[in-house]
Amino acid sequence: xxxxxxxxxxxxxxxxxxxxxxxxxxxxxxxxxxxxxxxxxxxxxxxxxxxxxxxxxxxxxxxxxxxxxxxxxxxxxxxxxxxxxxxxxxxxxxxxxxxxxxxxxxxxxxxxxxxxxxxxxxxxxxxxxxxxxxxxxxxxxxxxxxxxxxxxxxxxxxxxxxxxxxxxxxxxxxxxxxxxxxxxxxxxxxxxxxxxxxxxxxxxxxxxxxxxxxxxxxxxxxxxxxxxxxxxxxxxxxxxxxxxxxxxxxxxxxxxxxxxxxxxxxxxxxxxxxxxxxxxx
Numbered sequence: 568x569x570x571x572x573x574x575x576x577x578x579x580x581x582x583x584x585x586x587x588x589x590x591x592x593x594x595x596x597x598x599x600x601x602x603x604x605x606x607x608x609x610x611x612x613x614x615x616x617x618x619x620x621x622x623x624x625x626x627x628x629x630x631x632x633x634x635x636x637x638x639x640x641x642x643x644x645x646x647x648x649x650x651x652x653x654x655x656x657x658x659x660x661x662x663x664x665x666x667x668x669x670x671x672x673x674x675x676x677x678x679x680x681x682x683x684x685x686x687x688x689x690x691x692x693x694x695x696x697x698x699x700x701x702x703x704x705x706x707x708x709x710x711x712x713x714x715x716x717x718x719x720x721x722x723x724x725x726x727x728x729x730x731x732x733x734x735x736x737x738x739x740x741x742x743x744x745x746x747x748x749x750x751x752x753x754x755x756x757x758x759x760x761x762x763x764x765x766x767x768x769x770x771x772x773x774x775x776x777x778x779x780x781x782x783x784x785x786x787x788x789x790x791x792x793x794x795x796x797x798x799x800x801x802x803x804x805x806x807x808x809x810x811x812x813x814x815x816x817x818x819x820x821x822x823x824x825x826x827x828x829x830x831x832x833x834x835x836x837x838x839x840x841x842x843x844x845x846x847x848x
Contacts, residue, residue, distance in 0.1 A: 572602045572609075572638060575844065581640075581665065581690070582753040583842050584608040585798040586791040587717070587784050589642060589759075591616035592625040598632050602639065606791040607782075610640040613654065614670045622650050626657050633663035640664075640692065645671035646680065655684040666690035666714060671722065673700040675710035682712025690714030692756070696722035701739045708750025716743045717784060720758030733774045744779035754781030761786065765793070772797025799843050800836045808833040808840070 588606035590598060592613045601609045611632070617625040622644070629641055641658060644650035646669070658664055669681050672693035682691050691712045695701055696719030708716055718740060720731075729735045743755040757775040760768055760783075768790060775783055776798055783794045800808070811833040840846035 571599045573604060573606070576605065576607050577638075579607050579842065581608055581714070583781075583839070584756075585782050585843075586794040587640075587756055587782055588788065588791055589616065589784060589786050590639075592629045593617050593621060594624075596625075596628055598637055598639070601788065602637060604788040604791050605795060606785070606788070607795065608640055608665075610642050610668050612642045613650075614642045614644050616642075619650075623653075626650075626654060630657050630661055633658070633661035636663065638663040638665055640666050640668055642668040642670060642694070643681075645669065646677045647671070651681075652684075655681065659685050664689065666692060668692040668694050668717065670694050671696050671700070671719070672707055673697055674703055675706040675713075678707060678710040678713045692717055694719050695743060697726045698723070701742050704742045704746035705749050708746040708752055713750065713752065715753050715756060715782070716747050717756035717782070718743055718758045718780075721761075723758075737778065740775075740778040740780060754779060756780065756782035756784060759784040759786055760790075763790070768793045769797045795843070799845060800840050802848075804836050805840050805845060805848075808836040812837060 584607035586606045587608045587610055588601055588604060589610050589612045590601035592611045593616055598611065611629045613622060613625045613629055641664065643654040658667065666689055667681065667685065669677060669691055672678060672695055678691050678693050682689065692715050693707050693713050694717045695704060704716065707713060720736065723739060724731065747755045757780040760771040763771055772783060772794055781798060783798060785791060785794060811829060815830060837846060
């Protein structure tokens with residue numbers, strides 16, 4: 568099987584990944600299409616996307632792809648299922664495995680026990696999907712093996728009865744953002760906006776960014792480019808950073824206490840703009 572990964576996305580560190588595409592490993596799996604998309608990171612899904620009687624076949628499908636030249640993340644089943652151990656045993660030595668997304672993470676030991684069963688250094692992305700997981704977010708973020716936190720909105724809403732309004736989910740999002748900062752992790756990954764397109768999807772990305780989240784899950788290839796744009800520095804931010812940094816290089820330092828924070832923000836925008844290929848556009 569040829570390696571068809573989008574080269575721009577393949578070169579981007581997962582710490583900076585904005586769009587995380589969940590690609591079903593079910594019978595209709597199309598891994599090449601997902602890998603060729605604009606998704607910063609691709610996650611082969613053998614959890615929610617696959618019914619119980621299809622788990623073994625989906626797992627075999629993913630392992631075969633990872634042994635045959637493809638690379639990607641894998642969303643595995645949660646630690647309280649009969650499938651978790653089998654998932655890890657099958658994936659532990661797969662050469663193309665970039666990391667795993669652990670479904671329904673609720674305790675720090677869920678991450679640690681998962682990491683212990685994989686090759687040393689394999690990152691574990693903790694998908695937090697319940698009230699207990701949100702309340703334990705800081706400890707999960709500090710657990711050995713945790714790479715980033717992600718928010719499973721659908722299951723969280725089912726667990727708590729919360730609505731989909733940004734205000735209803737603000738506490739949970741805020742907890743994940745603060746926990747990530749305390750755990751010295753990259754910004755957390757927000758949940759998917761199922762069915763959203765165009766301006767609605769951009770608005771959803773705006774909510775994520777305003778809360779301090781730096782990535783977003785998606786189930787659709789078509790959403791990836793909008794998510795990438797919505798979670799990148801805007802054209803106006805890049806222009807502002809260019810102007811401030813150019814002035815700084817010419818010795819035009821600001822005269823008030825806000826200058827150093829503004830300079831640090833401009834440098835951050837430049838770094839992100841360079842990583843995303845936007846700085847010199």
